[in-house]
Amino acid sequence: MSDFDSSDTVRCRWSIGSTSNINGYDECAAVCSGVPGAMLYSDNCTLVFTLTQASMCVAVALQIEDFYTTTSPTPMSSVPIQFLFYGYIASSGCSTPPAIIGSRPNRACIGTPIGSTVNELVIVQVYCSGTSIVDFITSSPVGLTKSLYQIVLSWIPTADQVGPQGFCAGAIGVLLV
Numbered sequence: 760m761s762d763f764d765s766s767d768t769v770r771c772r773w774s775i776g777s778t779s780n781i782n783g784y785d786e787c788a789a790v791c792s793g794v795p796g797a798m799l800y801s802d803n804c805t806l807v808f809t810l811t812q813a814s815m816c817v818a819v820a821l822q823i824e825d826f827y828t829t830t831s832p833t834p835m836s837s838v839p840i841q842f843l844f845y846g847y848i849a850s851s852g853c854s855t856p857p858a859i860i861g862s863r864p865n866r867a868c869i870g871t872p873i874g875s876t877v878n879e880l881v882i883v884q885v886y887c888s889g890t891s892i893v894d895f896i897t898s899s900p901v902g903l904t905k906s907l908y909q910i911v912l913s914w915i916p917t918a919d920q921v922g923p924q925g926f927c928a929g930a931i932g933v934l935l936v
Contacts, residue, residue: 769823795817810846813848857886
């Protein structure tokens with residue numbers, strides 16, 4: 760999570776299922792507390808949990824809020840984000856998922872002038888024998904392109920894209936039996 764105004768404080772919190780919150784409405788309806796035993800670190804919006812059942816979806820309902828300072832009691836904005844996790848049983852004895860490796864650490868920030876080309880390579884390590892990468896899932900800025908079998912990123916930022924632009928990637932593996 761990021762904010763164009765770097766002096767603001769951005770935090771996330773669990774959505775609240777009553778009208779007594781800052782927004783005055785039920786923020787999560789039937790999906791409040793959807794991940795049993797989950798821990799939310801609000802300063803960087805990291806969610807830590809273990810799914811205890813396979814073949815089941817659990818919902819997450821969060822609010823991302825923008826505060827004027829670290830001591831401001833009321834957010835300037837509150838934006839909902841909701842998503843699902845699906846638990847499954849690994850099809851082999853190896854349950855280590857593919858991992859993105861490479862020269863850039865997770866959450867790296869790359870500065871680039873408007874109109875210049877950014878090229879990056881995302882490399883995935885597969886840890887289980889017989890497993891192959893079948894797809895990449897990405898969330899990226901407008902105009903960013905990727906190749907089919909590896910992620911070779913290419914992007915030329917435009918003037919309306921000044922400020923932080925997020926990019927996330929995940930590799931999907933399949934056991935080839």
